[in-house]
Amino acid sequence: xxxxxxxxxxxxxxxxxxxxxxxxxxxxxxxxxxxxxxxxxxxxxxxxxxxxxxxxxxxxxxxxxxxxxxxxxxxxxxxxxxxxxxxxxxxxxxxxxxxxxxxxxxxxxxxxxxxxxxxxxxxxxxxxxxxxxxxxxxxxxxxxxxxxxxxxxxxxxxxxxxxxxxxxxxxxxxxxxxxxxxxxxxxxxxxxxxxxxxxxxxxxxxxxxxxxxxxxxxxxxxxxxxxxxxxxxxxxxxxxxxxxxxxxxxxxxxxxxxxxxxxxx
Numbered sequence: 001x002x003x004x005x006x007x008x009x010x011x012x013x014x015x016x017x018x019x020x021x022x023x024x025x026x027x028x029x030x031x032x033x034x035x036x037x038x039x040x041x042x043x044x045x046x047x048x049x050x051x052x053x054x055x056x057x058x059x060x061x062x063x064x065x066x067x068x069x070x071x072x073x074x075x076x077x078x079x080x081x082x083x084x085x086x087x088x089x090x091x092x093x094x095x096x097x098x099x100x101x102x103x104x105x106x107x108x109x110x111x112x113x114x115x116x117x118x119x120x121x122x123x124x125x126x127x128x129x130x131x132x133x134x135x136x137x138x139x140x141x142x143x144x145x146x147x148x149x150x151x152x153x154x155x156x157x158x159x160x161x162x163x164x165x166x167x168x169x170x171x172x173x174x175x176x177x178x179x180x181x182x183x184x185x186x187x188x189x190x191x192x193x194x195x196x197x198x199x200x201x202x203x204x205x206x207x208x209x210x211x212x213x214x215x216x217x218x219x220x221x222x223x224x225x226x227x228x229x230x231x232x233x234x235x236x237x238x239x240x241x242x243x244x245x246x247x248x249x250x251x252x253x254x255x256x257x258x259x260x261x262x263x264x265x
Contacts, residue, residue, distance in 0.1 A: 049064060049066060051063045059144060060078075063229050081118065084117075085140040086114050090138070092108055092132045094132060099126065115157075117155055118154065147178070149178045150176040163185055165187065169184065178258055186244040189245065193239065194239070196237060196238050205229065205231055208248065
């Protein structure tokens, strides 16, 4: 009788441990999937892979680095629509998603200066990442924190094209009712004026390693040196002139935000 009672107690204890572990895992995943706390947690837990570069009420910009042959453990992202802006030529990367009908997706090799749009799953995204190449993969996650309109249209790959090296260029590459994305080039020893409308601010993403000067009104900003992935925020109604003193073009992507920031619930 004593042995039987001992076995019953041990069995109950094991069941309690399993139930407790299941509860801990459930609570942990629920916390990880929180859209409001997630980016800060990624920056702390996976600081080598994800660095928060810029954030305000309109946009969140995270610089991502996957080292050669690196495996990034399971983590979550928010449900905001996103643009992936590629900063280097890289190889294929596998994303293994949790809870998806097709859990494993392979991102093909990328080219510096190109970008991809994704509406992102309505419940966010949880995945593990494996870089299959001997090359690093460096890109920006540009998350749109504004009211979504035509969300499903935020999809597709947009490739960098050749352009005349001695001429300025401004070409709209994508537009819907939420966002406009323009590729801009400031030719060598030239200048480029950028201005935001009275209602819509803009984000500039620098795609090339450059030296440049920035002038706002009568106030000249000292010369800066920027690496690919640096950002410039242009507030409503602001005008800036970018001057390129180098022998190589200065290339940028411009994001104009046409809807208001999402109000916190």
